[in-house]
Amino acid sequence: MALEFESTDWLEHEEKQKEKIIEDIARELAQKHPDFLSSTGIFADKKYLEAVIRKAVLARTDLTPEEKEEAVTVIMGQATGYGVLQDFFGPRASEITEIFINPTKDGPRVFYSMRGKTYAAAKQYFKNNEEVLRYCQKICDDVGRPFTEDASIVDAWLKDGSRIAVIGFKTSPLGVAATIRKSPLTRPPMPLEKLVENQMLPQFVADMLVNLLVHGHANLGIFGRTDSGKTTFLRALGLHIDPQERTFIAETSFEMFMPHLENCINLVEVSYGDRTIVDMAQLCRTMNRNNPDRAIVGEIRSKEIIAASQIASSTSGGFWTTGHAGDINSLRTRLWGMFMDGNVHLPKEFLDEVIASMFHFVIFVDKETITEERKRTFMELVEVIPGEGYRTIIKFDAHAFAESRGRERRWIYTNPITEERLSMLAFRGAKLIPEYEKVHEKYLQ
Template identity: 30%
Template sequence: MIGTIATIFGDVPIEKATEWGLVEHYFEPIKNLFLNSDVTEIFIDRFDNISIEKNGQIENTPAKFESEIALQSFIVQIARCLGQQVDEDRPILDARLPDCSRLCCTLPTVSPQGATMTLRVVPKSLITAEQLVEFGALTQTMLDFLIEHIRYGSNIIVSGNTGSGKTTILRALAKYIPHAERVITCEDTQELYLDWLKYKVSLEAPKRPNSDVEMKHLIEAALRMRPDRIWVGEIRRASAADAFLQAINTGHSGCVTTLHANSCQDAVSRLQYLIASAGLISYELAGKQIVGAVNVLIHASRHPDYGRKVTEISIIDNGQVKPLFTFNTTTLKHEAISHVNGSISGNS
């Protein structure tokens, strides 16, 4: 068994200690930002232009790298440690640090102003569903409704814009999955880390050059692993959308995924478009299969006026998306739509 040592990035193999030590050397200009528990994102837009997201707001920092060469050396060294390649021919690095922090880096081939890095810092402690209520992201009534559907095994789609808290919502709701169930997670870059579940397997698309394995293949593999639930990270490609649709239309319940969309209704349309664009089934048939298998839609939003909120929860009822809860952007309060019955029955 290979030994490991602890670094600020998590545990790394002993034989790579020197290489990761060099990463820590280059990392020094942003080390304090990374270790700050209130910082959720670090944005390096140029070697001398670094900002952070803290408590939902972006703010400038005096931090900077010594030079463009220093920043590029940092990026190249990270890639080397992770067994990935980044150079003029492969100028984009999409990677995960050992502690599960995510980063996306570019070289001047695609970012003429200089190398860049967007680092999503893994939470130092996971936010609970109760904290989401305390922060005003949703109400207790909304949470109770979602907990009921998680325990029941409803199929759920969570949509929203970048940084709206989709993954945070999923992690919080995952606490209510019955612990006797076998859960398979499929992600391009691992973010869910549902480590408290006893029967959990995490699948992640490899970042090695020339790898043909993508989300579609992970979902197909999960279907052969006798899952009780399949939780899929963000769907971006038609092939992944189609694989997810096949999963929820072959008797699998409790499946969840996320995608970028502008509303619950738009989430259905976007998934429908992705599936139809693969050319395997028509747009109309894709829509029928989605509304026939999905039970609940959750939409989250990040906005400078109100921060991160769950702005809509809808159900699929008789093939139609029907809102149960919405967020009023004028009063800044959540509102229940009383004329819709949100109890668990039929497709809802």
């Protein structure tokens, strides 16, 4: 009787053969180039790395053209630490900010976020939950954060500084879930001009923020809900900081790298396992001792508000931060709670004085959900006036937007910045023009 094979046996055999060939190529490259798998030295240049891999793969005659492309992707993933998700980290994916792995009853699905909108990936990157588990466990193990049943929620980092938040085992019954927020090293700051083009804010407001708040070294807070564009907006403004200024940036995860700042120090929290070795409060105190020209604190969430407030009140060059709040009232509530987290029982009647000592201006951003584009939107610029309260300078006309079902996007120039504050900003380097001293046009587009 002739030997019989199921078609699936042949497919499995061919798949194993292909995997073996890819492993052989990767091993030969690693032997020839010791720095290959560490992505250091000349191999830190991703274009050069891909060129070396592609040359080795194309030399093989035992792979089809389609298999050769797959081999390049797989080996690139091994070398960079991106694994099967390499597609989301290449030069053509620079606008992608986050990648999501979602478990479903039909298997893992991958989504990605770009320009503030989420898309489903057309390709199947993981065949089953076991592949997702192995992928996430390798990343976590590499940075000393084991992902196990006893540690079912873990934050870890890829080689390039991208942050991955993993949830699995009994905590996520359908399978492993993960969110990767790409490192700022792989996604340069988006220019303000691009935000204007995307209708996040009008050109007049962009110019005003740069001429007055950035050049005038104002203390600034940018607030909004998750995925409203806080970090994107801050980094866009950061492109207009003088590269020679001594700048310190402290954050919980590496998100605010600004490549044009030559005299900049980036500080990030350090954790091992469930233990935080260096926290935001310590980073803020370190920044304060170094007397920076600019002090930027990534998203304030809790007790680090105490150290951040000390930086804000003592730095002479401008304090910037971000946080979760949709308007002045929610900001006041959030900040009061943060001080409580730090065991500082701040009398509510003193809260506005503390906010005035921290910020000259606060900006609120949000993401609309009426239109399909779901555009991130500059909502309001508010001047904080010591002893008086809060003065709206410019705000988004939400009423006109809602009435027109998203067709009308305009901003209302409500009040000019106070004369006293304009004088202070000018003293610190702001560029003044008549349009900043008096409202000439009520509606901005």
